[in-house]
Amino acid sequence: MPPKLPLRSIKPFRLQSSQIPYLSTSTRKAPCFYGPVRVRVPVTPAQPRLLKLQNHLSTTTTAMSQNNNNADFKLDKLFDVKGKVALITGSGSGIGLMATQALATNGARVYIVGRTEEKLQRVADIYGKDIPGEIIPLTCDVSKKDEIKRLVADISSRERCLCILFNNAGISLNTQQTEARSAEEMSANLFDDPDETFEMWTDTYRTNVPQLFFMTTAFLPLLEAAHKHNDNFSGVVINNTSISGIVKTSQHHFAYNASKAAAIHLTRMLANEIAQNGLRVRVNSVAPGVFPSEMTAGESDEKQKSHIPREKYESKVPAARPGEDRDMANAILFLATCQYLNGQTVAVDGGYILSAGSGP
Numbered sequence: 001m002p003p004k005l006p007l008r009s010i011k012p013f014r015l016q017s018s019q020i021p022y023l024s025t026s027t028r029k030a031p032c033f034y035g036p037v038r039v040r041v042p043v044t045p046a047q048p049r050l051l052k053l054q055n056h057l058s059t060t061t062t063a064m065s066q067n068n069n070n071a072d073f074k075l076d077k078l079f080d081v082k083g084k085v086a087l088i089t090g091s092g093s094g095i096g097l098m099a100t101q102a103l104a105t106n107g108a109r110v111y112i113v114g115r116t117e118e119k120l121q122r123v124a125d126i127y128g129k130d131i132p133g134e135i136i137p138l139t140c141d142v143s144k145k146d147e148i149k150r151l152v153a154d155i156s157s158r159e160r161c162l163c164i165l166f167n168n169a170g171i172s173l174n175t176q177q178t179e180a181r182s183a184e185e186m187s188a189n190l191f192d193d194p195d196e197t198f199e200m201w202t203d204t205y206r207t208n209v210p211q212l213f214f215m216t217t218a219f220l221p222l223l224e225a226a227h228k229h230n231d232n233f234s235g236v237v238i239n240n241t242s243i244s245g246i247v248k249t250s251q252h253h254f255a256y257n258a259s260k261a262a263a264i265h266l267t268r269m270l271a272n273e274i275a276q277n278g279l280r281v282r283v284n285s286v287a288p289g290v291f292p293s294e295m296t297a298g299e300s301d302e303k304q305k306s307h308i309p310r311e312k313y314e315s316k317v318p319a320a321r322p323g324e325d326r327d328m329a330n331a332i333l334f335l336a337t338c339q340y341l342n343g344q345t346v347a348v349d350g351g352y353i354l355s356a357g358s359g360p
């Protein structure tokens, strides 16, 4: 509850409209942080922007706004994804698979997308049985615009809307030794490395950054339709970025970390521009620390799961372990359902950023 301010503590607006040319003379219910108050309000150039943002963020569900009964605080209300339509890219392994399980076992219909059909089919066969939701595999290379177009057409022919888009697919290509005892050694490590090429940088960037832009903008109409069919649930985009885009260490892969930093800023820009246009679509990102996946473990087993020995991260992460399925599941359910979260990056890293440092 916001603090109750005595009415007299709100000072009357004393400026005359003639004193400032852009002042409106009308009186209206002004948006105030502590609740509505009737005041004369200036119509400044900044206001249309604020009003658009308010329209965008006012997605309180009818159930929550009518009363405060305790039933509204039940987990299945707060984190309700039952019947929601979700699309997750890169969901044949790793974090995408964790998110798929989190949503589908709680009743969402989840389209899983990747380039390798057999991986996706195995996920659908193993994890799609006896659950309240569904897992539906679709192949697509999300780094190609025409394939994204085809994917949008396919989903549009099956669904009225898309509630949750998890742009999760990503790649990391080359690692380098950054530690050196001289400028010559450092230059040789980083510049002379034959695998560190302009092409490698652009390939990494292509999959990790513009893909988020094209997927989000292509699916906007379907995402915007989500609130019309789901009791005001605003469509949500979750970009999988990384703590690698936040920490100052290169972690031995400059190109990957630079791409993830770009992905975090892209998340903010998309959230902002979408809100500016008054569209009810939220854009956030999850920035995982280390989680077992094909990217971090180099392989996955017959169930498409990967493993990292706990001891490997005992001294590297305050949590003294890598992330687990349930850590990611918690985060995805929160990001998908919290109607008041927009333009944010949520780090789920066992405290890694605390130890690695993100500041200058």
Ligand SMILES: NC(=O)c1ccc[n+]([C@@H]2O[C@H](COP(=O)([O-])OP(=O)(O)OC[C@H]3O[C@@H](n4cnc5c(N)ncnc54)[C@H](OP(=O)(O)O)[C@@H]3O)[C@@H](O)[C@H]2O)c1
Binding pocket: 089, 090, 091, 092, 093, 094, 095, 096, 113, 114, 115, 116, 119, 140, 141, 142, 143, 168, 169, 170, 171, 207, 240, 241, 242, 243, 244, 287, 288, 289, 290, 291, 292, 293, 294, 295, 296
């Ligand atoms: N695991 C971690 O510790 C960690 C930490 C921070 C951030 N992340 C991010 O998490 C995301 C998922 O990675 P992960 O760690 O779970 O690794 P992963 O197991 O290798 O999963 C990545 C998935 O993306 C798919 N993919 C790659 N390029 C694609 C494309 N062009 N089109 C469609 N699908 C594509 C891959 O499947 P196909 O090859 O079959 O297409 C693969 O299933 C990535 O964005 C990664 O940067 C991971």
